[in-house]
Amino acid sequence: MAEKMMQFVTIGQNYPDKRTAEERKKDFNEIYARFTIEKAQEQASRCEQCGIPYCSVACPVNNNIPDWLRLVAAGRLEDAYHTSQETNTLPEICGRICPQDRLCEGLCVLEQSDHNAVTIGAIEKFITDNAWEQGWVKPPQPLKELGQSVGIIGAGPAGMAAADRLRRKGYEVHVYDRHDRVGGLMVYGIPGFKLEKDVVERRAKLLEDGGVTFHMNFEVGRDASLKELRAKHNAVLIAVGVYAGRKLEAPGADLENIFPAMYFLTASNKKGFGDEVEAFDNGTLNAEGKNVVVIGGGDTAMDCVRTSVRQGAKSVTCLYRRDRANMPGSQREVENAEKEGVNFQWLSAPKSFKGLGKVQKVEAVSMHLGFADASGRQSVKEVPGSEFELDADIVIEALGFEPEDIPTLFGEPDLAVSRWGTVDVNKETWMSNLDGVFAAGDIERGASLVVSCIKDARDASDAIHKYLRTQARASAAE
Structure with missing residues (x-):
């Protein structure tokens, strides 16, 4: 197989075809096509097979990337799939939504040596989509039932990843979620142009086929307390994520039509499912024909601006207080948004909101970057006398x-809980101060990436397994 690799000298970097901005603005379908088998093999063969695979080091789940690239290049696609899913419960999702330019591809040695990175994300997406088509993706099938049960609160990425791993180990798994669909932010937060919803639904059905029981529209604290779930299960994992949006403290921030990002995105995604959404149907959360201002510079802000474009907004402006180089979101998402017509106001921050009952104007001020603080990030300060106004019918706060x-x-x-409100756990055991109650994902680490939630869920599941095996041995010895 070695002769198939290190072809970066003669083969250039190539991504799957991308629909034009004018075409993709008209719908919420994914914007990238999928590699053909030939193109996936060609691009995989560019891998240098480094002695120290920085791509794997940069990946939160430490995917065996060089291994499955080599297998793809050799045409061993089923082996590539099995290698890929060994470390990642949701590879077809990560291949679509991970910010590869900041993770695996960003640290690819070829990227650092001006040969351009291997297109790892697109190949990962190809591997698993092809595996689904070939019937290689199987429901979790434990070797034996262990006779213990685990309750998981939250059906988002951490909850799904933990459910898969624990079911494979032989536990009876029950997942409780207050929403009506499995997937959490992957269903209601991330727009379809990045992740089409049937991809998530397909994975949820696989878990159900493997014996995982989902209890939807189930709100802990209303339908059952945590104490009651602890009495019902041998262990409980809290994996609810973080959904409360940070709010701006500025004059006029209490005006109508200033919304948190998740409120806006959830309404849009529900309409994509064909649901009735009163706030959208009456025009309140519909950006069509309106001037939209989104505040923030992360991936959620990019989701909001690009969703607004697809809803037919009159104008879409993104305010971010730092410059482009310092924004936390994916640069690919910024480029996509720019080509779709979004106006970025870098080094700009809102100062106040104006309007009669409803917001009509955003008063913004220019910022400049100062010296770096203890965290290494440059401070930001207002430029005196630089105020300017933007028309705004809808303002979306995407501040984390x-x-x-x-x-x-x-x-x-x-x-x-910690001083930030996250569930406090022992990082070695993943257990909270309550015996048998664990936590993983954003509710433990704070808002982060889907792939980081998967890593946490994997580690927490292994800790739960160790805890429950100890409990079982103790019971058997009595």
């Missing part, structure tokens, strides 16, 4: 997410 008050929500005031 914070945890809800989980102890109160779950009816368990004794559950310990």
